[in-house]
Amino acid sequence: xxxxxxxxxxxxxxxxTPQFEYCFETRVVTGDVLRMQYGAGxxxxxxxxxxxxxxPKLRGIIIPGGVEWPTYRPDGVGMVDARYTFKSHDGVYIxxxxxxxxxxxxxxxKRLNALDEFVDPSEYYIRTxxxxxxxxxPYGWMADYCFVGIGERQRExxxxxxxxxx
Numbered sequence: 639x640x641x642x643x644x645x646x647x648x649x650x651x652x653x654x655t656p657q658f659e660y661c662f663e664t665r666v667v668t669g670d671v672l673r674m675q676y677g678a679g680x681x682x683x684x685x686x687x688x689x690x691x692x693x694p695k696l697r698g699i700i701i702p703g704g705v706e707w708p709t710y711r712p713d714g715v716g717m718v719d720a721r722y723t724f725k726s727h728d729g730v731y732i733x734x735x736x737x738x739x740x741x742x743x744x745x746x747x748k749r750l751n752a753l754d755e756f757v758d759p760s761e762y763y764i765r766t767x768x769x770x771x772x773x774x775x776p777y778g779w780m781a782d783y784c785f786v787g788i789g790e791r792q793r794e795x796x797x798x799x800x801x802x803x804x
Contacts, residue, residue: 645712653747655731658801660787662693666700666722666796678712686722696777698726708740714747716740719765736787736798738766747763753793767802 669685669704686704691697704722711717718740742750742762745774750757766787770780783802 657804661695661785661800661802662691662697663800664691664700664724664798665793665794666798668796669702669705673725676709679745680710680743681711682706682710684708686720691724691726691746693709693800696724696726696732696780698724701725701731702741706736714741718764728776729775730775730795732777732780733771734768735771736766736768738764738787740764740789750791753791756792759788759790762791764791764798766798 641645667687667691671685672683673683674683686702686706689700689702691718695772701723704720706718706720706722708719708770709717709747717738718738720734720736722734725738726732731763737775740763741747745750746757746761750762751787764787767786768785770785772780779802783804785802787798787799789799
């Protein structure tokens with residue numbers, strides 16, 4: 639065990655409050671869903687059918703063929719785990735691995751999963767911490783920063799807004 643003096647404190651960390659820069663929004667269209675029971679929870683395999691991307695730092699499409707593997711714990715919290723590929727408007731391929739959480743009260747989650755009405759995203763929580771694989775060049779910055787994603791589910795697609803943490 640290492641003994642550290644209680645007088646030893648960070649010097650500048652309290653001054654380094656993160657800032658968030660809006661980069662882009664995706665509209666992810668999902669396809670077929672396969673449900674699997676595991677232990678006390680449930681695992682899904684959800685195909686990514688496509689979608690698009692628009693924003694000040696990136697425009698393009700979502701390539702069909704990716705997959706999301708959400709797991710729903712016995713307490714109802716969904717653990718997001720999605721991997722798919724973007725193609726920018728100028729032809730650059732960018733991979734995303736998106737992990738995070740989806741949670742709400744059982745009543746709200748039931749309404750959200752039914753997809754037959756709009757549920758205000760202030761009533762549920764979809765947050766992710768994506769990691770991007772981007773080649774050097776105009777989108778290399780995506781592989782150099784941390785990001786956070788905030789989601790809104792609608793019948794037609796999942797909207798995700800991505801913010802770079804600076």
